Amino acid sequence: MKIAVCAKQIPDPANTMEYSEGTLNRPEEQVLDDTDRYGIEIALQLKEKFDAEVTIISMGPEGTQKGLQQALQMGADKAYFVDNPSLKGANSLMTADVLSQLALKSEADIVIFGTESTDGYSGTVPQQVSRFLNLDCISYVKGIEINDEVKLTRQTIEGSENVNLPEKCVISVTAGGVEPRYPNFKDIMAAKSKPVEKIDLATLELTAEQNLEFVTIENVESSKAGEKVIDEGEAFNQIIEKLKELKAI
Amino acid sequence: MKTLIIGEVSNSTLSSGTLEILGKAKELGTEFELITIGPDDAPSIGIDSITQKYVKRNPENLQFNNIATMISEYIKNNEVKLVLSSSTYVCRDIISFISVDLLSSPVSNVIDFSISNGSVETINSINGGESIYKSKVNSEHALLLIRPKAFEPIEAEFNDNYDTLEVEDSNIPIFDIFKEEKEGPQLEDSKIVISAGRGMVDKDNLTMINELANKLNAAVGGTRAIVDAGWMPYSQQVGQTGKTVKPDIYIACGISGATQHQVGMKDSKYIIAINKDEEAPIFQIADLGIVGDTLSVIPKLNENI
Numbered sequence: 076m077k078i079a080v081c082a083k084q085i086p087d088p089a090n091t092m093e094y095s096e097g098t099l100n101r102p103e104e105q106v107l108d109d110t111d112r113y114g115i116e117i118a119l120q121l122k123e124k125f126d127a128e129v130t131i132i133s134m135g136p137e138g139t140q141k142g143l144q145q146a147l148q149m150g151a152d153k154a155y156f157v158d159n160p161s162l163k164g165a166n167s168l169m170t171a172d173v174l175s176q177l178a179l180k181s182e183a184d185i186v187i188f189g190t191e192s193t194d195g196y197s198g199t200v201p202q203q204v205s206r207f208l209n210l211d212c213i214s215y216v217k218g219i220e221i222n223d224e225v226k227l228t229r230q231t232i233e234g235s236e237n238v239n240l241p242e243k244c245v246i247s248v249t250a251g252g253v254e255p256r257y258p259n260f261k262d263i264m265a266a267k268s269k270p271v272e273k274i275d276l277a278t279l280e281l282t283a284e285q286n287l288e289f290v291t292i293e294n295v296e297s298s299k300a301g302e303k304v305i306d307e308g309e310a311f312n313q314i315i316e317k318l319k320e321l322k323a324i
Numbered sequence: 325m326k327t328l329i330i331g332e333v334s335n336s337t338l339s340s341g342t343l344e345i346l347g348k349a350k351e352l353g354t355e356f357e358l359i360t361i362g363p364d365d366a367p368s369i370g371i372d373s374i375t376q377k378y379v380k381r382n383p384e385n386l387q388f389n390n391i392a393t394m395i396s397e398y399i400k401n402n403e404v405k406l407v408l409s410s411s412t413y414v415c416r417d418i419i420s421f422i423s424v425d426l427l428s429s430p431v432s433n434v435i436d437f438s439i440s441n442g443s444v445e446t447i448n449s450i451n452g453g454e455s456i457y458k459s460k461v462n463s464e465h466a467l468l469l470i471r472p473k474a475f476e477p478i479e480a481e482f483n484d485n486y487d488t489l490e491v492e493d494s495n496i497p498i499f500d501i502f503k504e505e506k507e508g509p510q511l512e513d514s515k516i517v518i519s520a521g522r523g524m525v526d527k528d529n530l531t532m533i534n535e536l537a538n539k540l541n542a543a544v545g546g547t548r549a550i551v552d553a554g555w556m557p558y559s560q561q562v563g564q565t566g567k568t569v570k571p572d573i574y575i576a577c578g579i580s581g582a583t584q585h586q587v588g589m590k591d592s593k594y595i596i597a598i599n600k601d602e603e604a605p606i607f608q609i610a611d612l613g614i615v616g617d618t619l620s621v622i623p624k625l626n627e628n629i
């Protein structure tokens with residue numbers, strides 16, 4: 076079994092996102108998107124059971140490769156990435172197009188995603204990749220049970236439902252379903268010698284194009300912060316007064 | 325501009341997101357048709373003067389790929405230019421699949437849009453609502469995924485006037501379908517919402533939140549942090565990846581106010597926040613902020629209301 080996990084390097088989410096010309100500014104040092112850790116964890120659980128090979132695939136500025144290293148430290152075997160200035164501000168379809176090609180290159184049977192990236196959150200890339208690759212798409216997976224069959228639990232609007240993992244498919248994983256592992260010192264050292272290969276964009280057969288044009292970013296008048304009261308035991312009265320005024324009680 | 329609205333049916337009625345998009349389409353006065361998708365048999369979802377096709381899906385089979393193929397064909401054959409849909413799980417899958425068929429990237433998280441000179445301009449909210457991002461769609465087809473509560477819903481009386489379409493099964497059966505029980509006031513339509521965050525310290529402390537909610541006839545919500553921790557089912561998550569609410573009063577208890585949470589509640593009319601950290605971002609959008617311990621303030625509210 077071969078598994079590809081799409082993982083993104085993103086600006087440290089502790090900082091506010093800054094844009095220029097409609098595109099997110101990306102510093103040299105980017106980190107692994109936390110939401111991708113869940114997909115990596117699922118891939119590693121499958122690897123343990125089926126002796127699978129796990130390839131991280133990624134698109135975006137290479138930078139210090141910190142995010143890629145973090146993914147390899149968790150236990151993935153190798154990484155493929157594409158970094159090309161022409162992909163700056165790529166829409167979700169172009170991103171999916173590139174990732175589909177990388178998934179083909181990795182010969183993956185199963186391609187795993189987060190449901191939404193922290194910095195882009197279009198929430199469409201996994202499904203688009205499945206369509207490009209003509210694979211079934213099992214989206215919003217929030218749980219996995221690995222026996223001889225692998226059972227996936229999907230989040231639905233009303234609750235949940237289960238499907239069995241087919242031999243080939245795309246999966247998107249929600250946060251919280253599994254507990255991503257932390258690498259230990261040995262894992263961190265081992266990651267340094269794992270192969271990380273930059274794939275030349277020109278070798279990929281791409282079809283999607285930019286169809287979304289940036290117009291403006293405008294700040295909105297934020298509703299200013301209201302009154303702030305330090306509780307010294309009686310602040311609850313202020314809430315009750317307000318609830319009365321608003322006719323809630 | 326010839327428009328197709330892709331809507332969803334749940335609990336045998338049109339979803340609120342669908343009604344909201346219909347509201348916007350009516351207001352714009354564009355020519356549109358409606359394709360709805362749902363698992364129910366013969367739901368009462370027809371609306372006078374709106375042409376509707378209902379795709380009755382098989383709840384025990386993963387059919388979204390096949391549904392998307394049908395809709396892509398429909399779009400091509402009927403020269404549809406604009407496709408509108410709400411950002412639900414089902415519709416996100418469908419729109420994504422269609423976007424590959426039409427080679428047109430969708431715009432996600434749209435909070436408003438306009439049509440002028442034959443082109444579509446969309447508005448997104450970024451940085452937790454501090455800025456708005458405008459873009460223009462330059463392809464032949466514009467595919468928009470619209471956030472809930474972006475528009476006022478249409479008021480409609482339902483009848484049985486629509487065509488029903490069947491879909492072929494895929495080779496992926498669905499089993500163990502589980503429906504979360506819904507009791508008490510629902511998040512989307514309550515006038516008061518009380519939400520809990522990690523600052524409630526322990527799952528057991530949610531009983532005081534429920535008690536307060538009972539007294540105020542409020543719905544209870546939570547942050548992703550506590551949903552992930554298993555304190556509350558996902559259906560009660562408020563925020564970017566959960567529900568969007570717009571109640572008259574929102575009471576945030578022990579919530580830091582991450583942008584992803586704010587996206588789901590910042591348009592509430594009056595926001596009350598209780599947090600022991602004076603610097604918590606939630607205070608930037610609170611009308612009344614109480615810097616204090618939830619575990620001391622909430623019991624006092626319960627005693628005195």
Ligand SMILES: Cc1cc2nc3c(=O)[nH]c(=O)nc-3n(C[C@H](O)[C@H](O)[C@H](O)COP(=O)(O)OP(=O)(O)OC[C@H]3O[C@@H](n4cnc5c(N)ncnc54)[C@H](O)[C@@H]3O)c2cc1C
Binds near residue numbers: 525549561
């Ligand atoms: C792609 C993505 C999507 C996301 N989607 C969502 C979403 O839909 N909804 C959502 O909510 N989050 C979402 N998040 C997560 C979000 O970023 C935050 O991590 C989350 O909202 C934090 O939850 P919290 O406020 O409960 O916890 P924390 O951030 O840990 O905050 C707890 C707060 O409680 C206060 N506190 C602690 N003890 C007390 C006490 N005794 N009394 C009073 N105050 C106390 C603390 O000061 C702190 O401010 C998403 C994140 C990502 C990356």
Ligand SMILES: Nc1ncnc2c1ncn2[C@@H]1O[C@H](COP(=O)(O)O)[C@@H](O)[C@H]1O
Binds near residue numbers: 081082111187193195
């Ligand atoms: N540039 C990228 N490189 C690798 N994976 C990505 C990239 N963009 C998106 N993804 C994957 O697609 C998922 C959904 O992203 P998005 O559609 O941007 O919300 C993420 O959780 C990642 O798994």
